[in-house]
Amino acid sequence: MTDIYSIMTMAPVIPVLVIDDLDTAIPIAEALVAGGLPCLEVTLRTPCALDAIEAMKTVPGAIVGAGTVLSTKDLEAVMRAGVEFVVSPGLTENLGRAAREAGVPFLPGIATSADIMTGLDLGLSHFKFFPAEANGGLPALKAIAAPFGMAKFCPTGGITLESAPKWLAHPQVLCVGGSWVAPKGADAETIRMLAAEAAAITPS
Numbered sequence: 001m002t003d004i005y006s007i008m009t010m011a012p013v014i015p016v017l018v019i020d021d022l023d024t025a026i027p028i029a030e031a032l033v034a035g036g037l038p039c040l041e042v043t044l045r046t047p048c049a050l051d052a053i054e055a056m057k058t059v060p061g062a063i064v065g066a067g068t069v070l071s072t073k074d075l076e077a078v079m080r081a082g083v084e085f086v087v088s089p090g091l092t093e094n095l096g097r098a099a100r101e102a103g104v105p106f107l108p109g110i111a112t113s114a115d116i117m118t119g120l121d122l123g124l125s126h127f128k129f130f131p132a133e134a135n136g137g138l139p140a141l142k143a144i145a146a147p148f149g150m151a152k153f154c155p156t157g158g159i160t161l162e163s164a165p166k167w168l169a170h171p172q173v174l175c176v177g178g179s180w181v182a183p184k185g186a187d188a189e190t191i192r193m194l195a196a197e198a199a200a201i202t203p204s
C-alpha cells in the first residue's frame with residue numbers, strides 16, 4: 001500500500017466520482033486512467049459505490065479510493081472492498097484513529113485550524129480543504145494553512161478547470177479534488193478528454 005503523499009502527487013486532480021450505475025464504473029475508470037488521472041475517489045453516496053470500487057480495481061493503472069467515508073463502519077466496508085486510500089469530508093477522532101490503525105492512506109476533510117490541530121494530534125498531516133470555495137476559497141486556505149507549514153492540502157468543493165491552477169500554485173497544495181472531470185451522464189470519450197485537460201493543468 002502506498003502513502004497519502006504519493007496518492008496526492010500522482011496527478012494534479014483527484015476525480016470525485018458519484019457512480020449511479022454499476023455498468024458505467026469500468027468505462028469511467030478506464031477513461032480517467034487513459035486521460036492521465038489514475039487516483040479515483042469513489043464517493044459512498046450511491047448504493048452501488050462499494051461494487052463500483054471493486055469493479056474499478058480491475059482496471060489496469062487505476063488507484064481506487066473511497067470518498068464520503070463518514071464512520072468507522074464505512075471505513076470497515078471500504079477496507080473490505082480493497083480501497084487504496086480513504087477520503088472523508090470531515091475529521092473525527094474515532095475515524096482518524098481507525099484509519100491510522102488500518103494503515104490506509106487517509107485524507108480527512110478540514111475547514112478550521114482546530115480541525116488541523118486534531119489531525120496533527122492523530123499523526124495526520126495531509127488534509128482535504130472542504131468545501132474549498134464555500135469556505136472562503138484560496139484566501140481562506142492561505143490564512144488557515146499559514147501556521148501549519150507541515151500540513152499539505154487537497155482543496156475540494158467548487159473547484160474547476162479554470163480555478164485549479166491558482167489553487168495548485170499554493171506551496172501547501174499538492175492536488176485538488178473535483179467532480180467536473182466526470183459529469184453525470186458523460187460518455188467515456190468526453191471523460192477521457194476532460195481528464196487529459198485536468199492532467200495537463202500546471203500551477204499559475
Ligand SMILES: O=C(O)C(=O)C[C@H](O)[C@H](O)COP(=O)(O)O
Pocket residue numbers: 016043044045067068069087088089130156157158159177178179180
Ligand atoms: O462526498 C464527499 O465525500 C465530499 O467530500 C464531497 C465532494 O468532495 C465534493 O462534492 C466535490 O465537489 P465538487 O467538485 O464541487 O462537486
